[in-house]
Amino acid sequence: MSEQATAGDLDQRYGAALLPVFGAPQKVLARGTGVHVWDTDGKQYLDLLAGIAVNSLGHAHPALLAAITKQAETLGHVSNFFASAPQIELAEKLLELAQAPEGSGVFFANSGAEANEAAFKIARRTGRPRILALTSSFHGRTMGALALTSKEAYRAPFEPLPGGVEFLEAGDEQALEAALAPGDVAAVFAEPIQGEAGVRPLGEDYLRALRRLTREHGTLLVLDEVQTGVGRTGRWFAHQAIEGLQPDVMTLAKGLGGGFPVGAVVCFGPEAHDLLQPGQHGTTFGGNPLASAAGLAVLGTILEDGLLEHVRTVGEGFTREVLALGHPLIAGVRGQGLLLGIALSEPLAKPLAAAALEAGFIVNAPDESTLRLAPPLIITDTELATFTAALPGLLDAVAARAASTPEGEH
Structure with missing residues (x-):
């Protein structure tokens, strides 16, 4: 300038x-x-x-600056025709911190919206036609993520949006149970704390109900931790404040790169892991060495500095x-x-x-x-x-x- x-x-x-x-x-x-x-x-x-x-x-922050600088001096971008050590290490670290079971895996994107787009496609791969999201939800501005976002002012200018998404009143367990009862719901998307709605926690009882009922009906529980993840709530991921609560899919971004664009989808267990097959999704920049080095620096500093x-x-x-x-x-x-x-x-x-x-x-x-x-x-x-x-x-x-x-x- x-x-x-x-x-x-x-x-x-x-x-x-x-x-x-x-x-x-x-x-x-x-x-x-x-x-x-x-x-x-x-x-x-x-x-x-x-x-x-x-x-x-x-x-x-010196740790983030040092990590990005060091990585830029060796390898910046290679496309996903190739792997890099930072990409693998970051995926392994996320699985460890998420306490993901064997057979879990990570897909890297560039933003929260892209992570939610990937999760939307994972849900579609179940073959079930319906997806549930919550009132006051915000999952992003791209077309698939926008279809999961309830605010009418965001949606109306771009309709028709991808179909099959229905909105439930956040906190209404009876409505949730009724919506899941037909057995044709692919996934429920939810933010543990609805940030754009005014920082409104869903609450432990409702989150437990989400997990119990989705499991009973063979439905994926997708937790959008784009804003709540990576230490923001004092846990690595907000859902970890509730003992035993683990989603099928979790989306991350924002704080993961500390300012460097990176997003991630964590699939827990082989069932969610295997829904997207080779050639069904991709990204040019997602998980490149620079982004992965930034993510590793953020996670490492949070851990080392308590x-x-x-x-x-x-x-x-x-x-x-x-x-x-x-x-x-x-x-x-x-x-x-x-x-x-x-x-x-x-x-x-x-x-x-x-x-x-x-x-x-x-x-x-x-x-x-x-x-x-x-x-x-x-x-x-x-x-x-x-x-x-x-x-x-x-x-x-x-x-x-x-x-x-x-x-x-x-």
Whole structure:
């Protein structure tokens, strides 16, 4: 970037050069270190979103930089006509961490949507015509993943979508049992915590019911751990908080590469493993040596630095501190580990996220009444405390502004 380029210049160039699918960018960011980033004007922000649960180790982490650099010096990309040692090692490590039984296997992709596309095709290979997903689900924007995503605003512009998908009310065990009863459901797709719905956990009882009923009816249970996996909730994978719960298929991405694009599908046991046969699916970039080296560095650092326990401890402490504020606009905190949603008693999440950004905090409003935090797993109590201290003032300012704004104005 030219030293003379200003944020305004870059905003204008962005609008002229990129498709408008994301709208205008909130800021133009220039660099990052640890849990902080800086924009092109030199302003510092505490990154409490981590690229939407992606930057597991924060920004410019030395272990990730060293792994990618070392791998780039030897072998970057080879296509899947060939294998590489990092690809094999990453697959083996994921199977180990997932406690997958013998006969399990991994398919590598580049993103969460691609991982869910592969899982969709695995479900199709059962020969059964129906697939179930849940209300408020989000599984991606590509056509197959979008067919599994319930939000009408995302779906409507692209219909007809791939067929055979039905939506059930999340948490309704009777509806689930009735839908599975005919015995023709290929798979049920579910997120242990629905991140885009406002960080809403499905809950242990419903997840256990999903596992029991799908097993009874010979249906695959596909857990989308794209946002919840790789230590985000204080477990390697969110479902591991429930003893004995294991899916048939699990999809991963986001935090797995720590910022380098990589996704994965883990098939548990030979039945799911063997559904996709040679030539029935593929990818050019998935699991290439660079992506695999990044994934190994992330997993290795989480293990070596004890980040799973750290995430649980820091997340629990932050939740206590936010609730202890006793602010009337804070209705609760949902989620696990460092995937947290601050529930608001008024629909002020979007202006609150904007106010937080101007105050130097990057957060997100997945809906009108939830503020989502998914910071780097390395964040400390002290760093989070700066946001907790600022939160009451931000809430008061946003509430005062809303009260003084005539209805209908924005």
